[in-house]
Structure formats: structure tokens, C-alpha cells
Amino acid sequence: MRVALFVTCINDTLYPRTGRAVVSLLRRLGVEAEFPEAQSCCGQPQFNTGYRWETEPLVRRFAAAFAGFDYVVTPSGSCAAMVRDNYPRIGAKAAAEGRGEELTRAAEAVVPRTLELTEFLVDVLGVTDVGAYYPHRVTYHPTCHGLRMLGLGTKPKRLLDAVAGLDLVELPGAQECCGFGGTFSVKNAAVSAAMGADKARHIMGTGAQAVCTVDNSCQLHIGGTLARLGSPVRPVHLAEILASTDKEQW
């Protein structure tokens, strides 16, 4: 089984720790992930802002970079959803514009093999107890694209429940968006900030030491808001919790 890590541009640039945690976790589970260096960004910022034509080269790049792998695993619900939901749409629109089936084929090549990390763990590897140890009080925020576009359901929570030492506390209003939304966070900054403040208030109210998600783009906003409010609650990616053991804390 050849597994590629799609680390995502945000993790690559701002949260390399998350990518390293995925590599470490998968290795512990017997999977040697590869990192094709030709990868860059799934194109979500361009696509979701309306620049579909600017997204097309990135679709081609994604398909080429990950050709030949059985699975493309990514620690981001949002980027996985971009590939699975929107790549076929980009292909279909290009075809409708008379530009052939090339992008549709590129989409078809990667869509069935691209999985968010918790899907790969639970559905492919069939594990929920990954042997992790994380002795902290943690609350979980289900990020929107993982929750609603991928339908991750209880997978992340089942993985968290199996972590030794972890005290999982319920987050009120968990399914409400944190307000990030990519360029929404600057285009509609006031509403985005208001949503972020409410999310931060709910998180702080749980008494958790860390807030866990499967998306560091949302954490950029949640963590940035918590920090501005002077909260000590740490944003942490699920991969880092799952990579942690009694010998090594991420």
C-alpha cells in the first residue's frame, strides 16, 4: 500500500508540526507515508473566492503529484472536501466550456483515493485506538467541511475517546461554524470576528486546556482569537494528540 501525505499549504508553511505528527503516527501504525514534493495547495482559497480558472493549474498539479499512490491522506477536512466535492465540479464546468475532459479525468483520478486522516485511520486501517496517551482536558470542535461535506460523523470523537489519559469535554454549540471561512474572515471581518468570539467563549467555558480540530485553517482563526482574548487554551490538531504517547508528547 503506497500512501502519500498531502500536508496542505497551511500546514506546510505554518503548522509543520501537524505534518510531522501524521508521519510519526502512521509509522507507529505500520504505514510509511511518502511526501511528493511536487504538491502545493488544493486551490480552495482561489476556488471558494470565485477564481475557478486560477484553481485549474492546481487541480492538474494535485493529480500529477499524487499519481500512482493508493491513498492520499491529508490532515484537513476542508482540503479533502475541496478535492472530493469541488474537483469534479471544476472538471464538469471546464467540459461545459468546451475545454474537454482533461480536468474531469484529473478529478476522477484523485477523488476516490483522497481521504482525511480520520477516515484513513478508521475506514482503511480499521483502528480507533491508535495507542495514544495525552493527559489533558480537551474539547473537540467539529469543523464544518469535515462535518457536513465529508460526513466524518463520530470518527474523530471515537479516536479521541480511545486516547489514554484524555479527558474529553463537550463543547456547547459545537456544530456552529467558528467564522473562519477563508477569505470570508477578511471580507466580512466583523461577522467573522463575532462568530470567532462566540466560539472562543464556548471553548473557554468548557475549562479545557486544549481545543482540538481536524483543520488548522480553522485553528488559525480560533487560536488567533483565543490568543487575542488572552486565553491559555491551546489549539491543537487531532494528529498531534493521536501521535502523542507516554514517551513522547507532541
Add this chain to the structure above:
Amino acid sequence: MSGTYLGMPAFPEAAATATANGRLRANLTHATHTIRDKRAAAVGELTDWAALRAAGAAVKDRTLRHLDHYLTQAEEAVTAAGGTVHWAADAREANRIVTRLVRETGEREVVKVKSMATQEIGLNAALAGAGVRAYETDLAELIVQLGDDLPSHILVPAIHRNRQEIREIFTERMADWGRPAPVGLSDRPGELAEAARLHLREKFLRAKVGISGANFLVAETGTLVVVESEGNGRMCVTLPETLISVVGIEKVVPTWRDLEVYLQLLPRSSTAERMNPYTSTWTGTTDSDGPRAFHLVLLDNGRTDALADTVGRQALRCIRCSACLNVCPVYERAGGHAYGSAYPGPIGAILTPQLRGTTSEVDASLPYASSLCGACYEVCPVAIDIPEVLVHLRERVVQGGPATVRGQRTRLKPAKGHAAERAAMRAARWALDRPGVLRAGQRVAARTRRLHPGRLPGPGRAWTDTREVPAVPAESFRDWWRRTGGREDR
């Protein structure tokens, strides 16, 4: 808020003002969360909700695909039942038809059933211009009208008001419109409702002309359907001598059997009821019962253009239930007025730019009034993929492209004011399509990381006003992998 949507600022500015209004925020949060939770419970009772939802989408899609056929069928059935059908290509034509019909009766006042179509075309203002006074009889629409205000919600137009405000509006304004509010009116819901009842009753009994919209138009019999909670609609469609219904062409359903699906989907999604208290249906005219003259005005006003768009047309499935508004975190904070049209919330953000186009500043900003969280799509009883349409319309704004405007295929130019963003997106794509350039950029950012300011200038300020900037790590993942081959654990 004065009674017009004209000249509204773009969504971000209007939303920022609304977000800063503590009382409005409190009213909206309380109201939307209450309805949201009730809806979830009402929908949860049905084990076949997913199948109903799929049927609701499929019936509408089929009807829209053959809309010409069903509209003609409806016209024949209405005519055969003694009604008169009028076709209005746009708001101006619809207003002209209705105004003429009212004038022909010689009346100077009409009573109105709550109707989105007549809000959309600005009928009340058009009637006022012709010297006809239109009285809104839905409780919330009455509050809005008395307050010289605009509706901010499809189902609950006065959702932005609390009962203290309503008491004030009734006390100060009812006398200008008819029977004054009772002396010593309190803000108890029962007393407020009784004041409205007394005020409206004399209008129902006096009015010779009623104006309504319709939730559905059943093509096989030419039957119009209005669902409501208060009974004012029943008064308006039965008491007056003349009834004029203004109905969007997408409201048609082929048969009563199809209607059954929506009579299950709509009340649970909108008011969280198993069945709405009043379902009124009328077919043409009936001797010695109800209106003696019935006119149906079928309204296009951009709907055919939307229908020509393969992605955007799903918005025409909408049954105006408001579930998407009630669950939307952006609507909850921005309020309905920020959307600058009769259709607020997620559905408004995809409907208005299709009906009105994307040339005005507010219309071009609407597709961006969403974090794309997808909660709206999840609750939509006719499965409109609102995020998909939002992104599709964002494309239309910044890229331009093919669209149908007033029945003509045309190629839209990109909207103005996106030059800097377009350049940035292009530059980002250029760098992201060259991992070597991306790596170089990451290294510069890493090397200069101690110098990064905590507060950014220009567009970055929108981020750092309320959020910290993340620290840039000393080494990107890409560089770590190249250095270690992924072999180094912590």
C-alpha cells in the same frame, strides 16, 4: 431603517453595523436558536425525512424542467374556474397590472396577506404612488409597516424587534393607520396580539379588495394555496369582493399529490409545526362564496434567467421556509436588513443576485456573505446546495462569464473593484504552481519571523483587529522532509 431597499450599502458594511448592535444581536440570537432547536425536533420525528426531502427536490426539478407546460396548464385551469390570469415579465409590469386592477374596482384601500412576491416587487409603494393604501395584516408585517421599517426575515419579518419595541410601535403608530392601540397597552404577548386583532378586524370587515401571494399553485386544478399561522390570510382571501394573487412562476406544482410532499416539508422546516394552523386553498371564483372576482398575476422578474443557469436554477426550488436563515451563523449576527432585499439570509444571498443581477455593490457582495459552513444546505427541505450556488455566483462576480439577462444570453464582465484581489489570487496561484518558489517564500518568512508585526497594515488589518497572527515556524514541513527524509521523530 426606512421602508426601502434602494441604495443599501454592500453587505460587509451593513453587517458590521448590525453586528455592533447589542440589542439586535440578542433579539436575533434568542429567536433563531429557539426556532432552530424546535425545527430539529420536528424534523427528527419523521423517519422518512430524507426521502421526503429528496422527493421535494425532485418534484420541483421536474416541474421547473417543464415549467412552460405546467404554467399553461395552470392558466387554463384558473381561467376555466372563473379567474383571470395576467403575466408580468418584471416588477414594474406586475405593479402596473395590480394597480390597474385595484383602480378598476374604484377602491382606495386593500388588505394584504403576507407575501414575499409583493415585497420583492415593492407593491405597497407602487400602490401608495397611485393613491391606494395597502394594509399588511400579518402580525409581524403589521409591526414592520407601522414602524416604517423593512422585513428582516422571510417567516418572521419583525424578528429583529422585541416585545418592548413592539409595544412602543403599536402605542405610537396604530392611530395613524386606523384604530389606536388600547390605553395602557403592556408588552405581554397576549395583549399585543389582541391590540393587533382589534386594529385589523375593522380593516378585514371594510376592505373590498384583498391581495395575496401563494405558497403553491396546483396546475391540475388551478388552485392557489396559502399556509399560515394566524388566520389573517383566511380573512383576506375570503372576505373581500376582489382577490388579486401575485405569484412567482416557480410556485407551481403539477398535482395535489405533489402538494402533499410540501405540506409536510414546509411547516416542520419553517415554524417547526407538524401542520400549520391554516391552510387556505382557492380555485377561481365560487358563486355566493368568497371573492366574486379573482386575478392571478404570474410573476417572472428574473426567474426565467435563473432557470437558464444550470447551477443557479436550484434556488427556484425554494419554498420560503426560512430554515436556512434560522440556522445561519452569518444571518444570526448580520440580521436580515444587511442583505438589502426582501430575501435575506443564505437563500437571499443566492436568489437576489440571480433575480437582480450582480451589478450593484450590494448584489455583488451577497455571494460572499457566507463562511460556506454548509448548515443551510443541511437543513434545506428541498436540498438546495446553497454553498455550491454561492461559489458559482462568486465566480460570476470576479470572473464574469455566461449568464442570461432578461431572456438574452450574454457574457458578463467581471465586477469592478476586485483588481487587487485578482492580482493577489493570480500571484498566489503562480507561486503555488511552482513548489520551488513556494519553498523560497517559506524560507524568507521563516528567516524574518522575528520581525513580523503583530498588527498588519492594509487588508491584513481586517485579520489582526481581532486575531493574533500565527508565529511562522523556523522550518517548513517541506524543508524538514528534505532535510530528514521524514525519518526524524521529535
